[in-house]
Amino acid sequence: MLDLIFLAFIGYVLVLGLRRPFLWVLLYVYIDILAPQRIGYSIISTLPVSLIAFAAAFGGWLALDRKDGARFTLRQGLMAALLLYCGWTTGNADFAEAAATKWDWVWKALLFAIFLPLTLTTRARIEGLALVLLLSVATIVIGTGLKTVLGGGGYENLKFFVNDNSGIYESSTLATVAIGLIPMLWWFVRHGTVFRPHWAVTGFAVALTFACLLVPIGTEARTGLLCIAALGGLMLRYTRRRFLFIAGAAVLGLTALPFLPQSYYDRMSTLAEPGGDESASTRMAVWEWTIDYAADKPFGGGFDAYRGNRFAYTMPVKEVAGNTTSVRYQEVVDEGRAYHSSVFEMLGEQGWPGLIMWLTLHLLGLWQMERIQRRWRAAEGEAERWIAPLAAALQMGAVIYLVGALFQGIAYQPVMLMLVGLQIGLHSYCKRIDSAQRLLARSTARKALIGDKVHGAVTA
Amino acid sequence: MIDYFALALGHGLIAIALLRLVLREGLDADPLIGSITSEAADNRKATSVAGRNEARRAKGSDAGDPDDPRAQAANR
Numbered sequence: 390m391l392d393l394i395f396l397a398f399i400g401y402v403l404v405l406g407l408r409r410p411f412l413w414v415l416l417y418v419y420i421d422i423l424a425p426q427r428i429g430y431s432i433i434s435t436l437p438v439s440l441i442a443f444a445a446a447f448g449g450w451l452a453l454d455r456k457d458g459a460r461f462t463l464r465q466g467l468m469a470a471l472l473l474y475c476g477w478t479t480g481n482a483d484f485a486e487a488a489a490t491k492w493d494w495v496w497k498a499l500l501f502a503i504f505l506p507l508t509l510t511t512r513a514r515i516e517g518l519a520l521v522l523l524l525s526v527a528t529i530v531i532g533t534g535l536k537t538v539l540g541g542g543g544y545e546n547l548k549f550f551v552n553d554n555s556g557i558y559e560s561s562t563l564a565t566v567a568i569g570l571i572p573m574l575w576w577f578v579r580h581g582t583v584f585r586p587h588w589a590v591t592g593f594a595v596a597l598t599f600a601c602l603l604v605p606i607g608t609e610a611r612t613g614l615l616c617i618a619a620l621g622g623l624m625l626r627y628t629r630r631r632f633l634f635i636a637g638a639a640v641l642g643l644t645a646l647p648f649l650p651q652s653y654y655d656r657m658s659t660l661a662e663p664g665g666d667e668s669a670s671t672r673m674a675v676w677e678w679t680i681d682y683a684a685d686k687p688f689g690g691g692f693d694a695y696r697g698n699r700f701a702y703t704m705p706v707k708e709v710a711g712n713t714t715s716v717r718y719q720e721v722v723d724e725g726r727a728y729h730s731s732v733f734e735m736l737g738e739q740g741w742p743g744l745i746m747w748l749t750l751h752l753l754g755l756w757q758m759e760r761i762q763r764r765w766r767a768a769e770g771e772a773e774r775w776i777a778p779l780a781a782a783l784q785m786g787a788v789i790y791l792v793g794a795l796f797q798g799i800a801y802q803p804v805m806l807m808l809v810g811l812q813i814g815l816h817s818y819c820k821r822i823d824s825a826q827r828l829l830a831r832s833t834a835r836k837a838l839i840g841d842k843v844h845g846a847v848t849a
Numbered sequence: 850m851i852d853y854f855a856l857a858l859g860h861g862l863i864a865i866a867l868l869r870l871v872l873r874e875g876l877d878a879d880p881l882i883g884s885i886t887s888e889a890a891d892n893r894k895a896t897s898v899a900g901r902n903e904a905r906r907a908k909g910s911d912a913g914d915p916d917d918p919r920a921q922a923a924n925r
Contacts (some may be wrong), residue, residue, distance in 0.1 A: 391856075398860055405871050412867055418862060428856075455877055511879035517870045521863060528859025535851045550852060583869050614871040691895050772881040818879075832892035 392429035396466065399425070399438060403445065410449030414508050415521040417442040417501065421803055422525040428550045443501070450508055451763060458510040462816050464753055464809070465503045471739075471746045472499040475692070478739055482691025493690035495801045502806035509814025512775070513582070518811055519779075520583055523570055526804065527597055532569045532670060534600025537607030557804055560604075564613030565793030566804050567601040568620055572782035574598060580775035612796045619792040622786045670721075672729045672796070674700045679733040687741030699724040727765035731794035747800055756810045761819050775821060783812050 399416065406412040420426070420442045426433050450456070475495060482488030502611040509515050529549060551558045557566060578594045579586060605613020621638055628634040678698045682690065690697070701722045708715050728734040761780035768774050790805050799805065870876055894903075 394860075398864065401864065402867060405867055409871050409876055411876060412871065416868075423859075457878065458882070511877065512881065513870060513873055513876045513879075517866070517876070520866050522864045524859055524866065528855055531858060532852050532855035535855065539851070550856070565895075583866050583873075661876065794891055821882055822885070825882050825889065829885050829892070830891040832889045832896065835896050836892045 392431050392433040395425040395429050395433050396436075399442075406445065406449060410453045411508060411517070412450045413442065413445035414505070415517060416585050417446045418518065418521050419525050421501070423497075423528060424551060424556065424558075443497070446508075446567065447504065449503075455506075456510075458817070458821050459507040460820075461714075462506065462813055462817060463815040464750055464757075464813050465506060467746055467750045467753075468499055468503045468806075468809075471743065471750070472496060472503070472737060474743055474746065475499070478689050478691040478743070480691075483694045484691070487696060488692035488694075494803075495692070498801050498803040498806050501803070502810045504809060505810030506813035508818060508819065509811070510849050512772075512818070513816060515779075515811065515814055516581070516583060518807075518814070519573055520577065520581075522804065522807055522811070523573055523577070526557070526566055526570055527600075529563060530597065530600045530604060531598065533563065533567075533607055534603040537603045539566045554786055555800055557802075560608030561610040561612045561793070561797050562799055562802060564605040564608060564610040565616050565790060565797065565799070566802070568613060568616040569786040569789040569805075569808075571598055571601050571620060572623075573779075574601075576775075576778050576782040580778060599762060612793050615796070616789045616793050619789050620785065623788055627781065637760070670702060670704050670724055671726045674702050674723065675726050676733050679728065679737040683740060688738050689738050689743055691735075692738050692821065694737050695728055696725045698726060718804075728798045730796055731798055731800035734798040734800045750809065751787060754787055754809060755784055757816045758787070758812060761816065764823075765819065773822075776815070779815060783808065783815065787812070 399420070402412055402419075404414040417439070420439050426436065426438050475492065479488045479492040484625070505518070509518060533549065549558045549563070574594050574597055577584065578591050581590065584590050602617060604610075605617060625634065629827055671692065675695065675698060678700055679695075681696070682698075686694075701720055703718045704721050704827055705716045706719045708717060728737060731747075732744065735747045739747075758780040762777045762784070765777040765780070767774060768776060786808055790799075790802075790808070794800065794802075794805075874880070
């Protein structure tokens with residue numbers, strides 16, 4: 390039954406796309422994020438829906454789209470270079486089979502992110518992509534939030550639609566993405582044109598924000614807490630009454646504390662003393678190993694090169710006997726531990742060139758969003774005043790992602806690459822407005838000059 | 850049950866959003882950029898010799914047709 394509903398929905402979008410092929414791009418975004426083929430279990434899981442949607446999106450753009458204003462930009466070039474480089478390292482990988490498995494989804498995510506900005510040529514398309522991205526993630530977040538409120542959370546206990554710990558259905562990744570999308574959600578409340586500002590939109594946004602904040606609590610993902618802190622810090626920039634904001638956040642945080650389960654405190658307390666937790670201790674050891682590895686292999690070891698690591702470290706183990714607590718140091722040997730950080734993921738897998746490309750891609754995005762904000766901050770007209778706040782929301786989302794990425798191996802997270810595509814689309818769109826306005830100013834000046842000449846000749 | 854509710858709400862909202870996008874005028878051609886470029890094109894046409902000649906010819910032919918209401922208005 391569920392399969393049929395998913396298929397009917399996909400069919401509905403495919404039909405709508407016959408009139409506007411851009412909708413097929415949005416269909417791929419929806420399928421890539423929500424993965425309905427993995428939620429369903431009969432017919433839909435046997436169909437290559439993702440491939441169908443990609444073929445429709447790309448074919449529709451190639452054959453039917455106007456392509457006015459489609460530009461290939463520097464950041465798309467960087468992603469294309471990264472894609473080629475990843476292809477090369479995959480060919481020379483330490484673990485060929487594992488590398489091929491990861492390459493299988495990474496190239497698709499990168500290729501789609503390179504393609505996406507070419508389709509984002511109008512305001513409605515930029516908003517449409519942002520909305521479908523947000524609502525697809527919201528579908529997962531609403532379920533997660535409700536389950537947390539009604540009880541049933543816990544690290545690796547909370548059930549998502551898909552429970553294979555992959556893609557966005559991994560608790561820390563979902564927490565990062567959910568928190569990162571909050572600024573964009575509030576952009577829709579003020580500047581949305583598909584769903585115009587209305588009390589129902591505001592109500593939905595309040596509930597969804599609450600659900601997003603519940604994701605790190607429900608899944609007990611520590612990284613999510615850091616992302617919330619980053620979001621709070623970033624919001625200070627856009628808040629007029631800063632002290633009131635800080636006081637309000639503190640009161641809200643303190644009010645929430647009694648409602649949190651003990652298991653949450655236990656897990657979060659390991660943030661302050663990373664030595665007491667194996668997951669945190671291994672991170673340090675893996676990061677040190679990666680730096681040594683990159684010294685040996687500066688061009689990287691290909692995807693999943695971490696499988697070759699093996700290290701021993703001492704970890705304190707607390708033992709409670711009656712009233713006394715003794716701490717014993719125990720040697721732990723670990724093998725094949727994942728990077729737990731996108732920076733080290735890039736360094737280990739793609740070496741220094743890959744890391745530099747990845748960092749440049751994201752830092753350039755932050756800088757471009759900053760420039761757009763400054764350029765369009767004073768815009769008053771209805772057609773332009775949405776630009777600066779969207780750039781601010783995308784910048785905040787990117788910073789939150791980077792904070793989360795410091796502690797998770799999510800360097801090629803498809804949702805984040807789509808956000809990169811959205812940033813590029815917005816940047817190109819602003820540049821097009823600027824160049825059109827320059828041309829208009831030049832032609833107006835020329836018209837005035839000729840008008841003066843003609844007028845002068847007539848009076849003479 | 851919660852899963853079904855979340856899926857229904859999410860899909861319902863996406864379905865409405867997509868329908869509204871399809872029916873929207875500015876999805877394939879941006880109205881803001883379109884208006885700026887058409888204004889610039891008008892300016893260019895008004896300043897180019899060919900454009901001015903064309904406008905003059907149009908005016909002349911309009912004036913020459915007595916049945917044309919625009920020409921009558923121009924003559925008045």
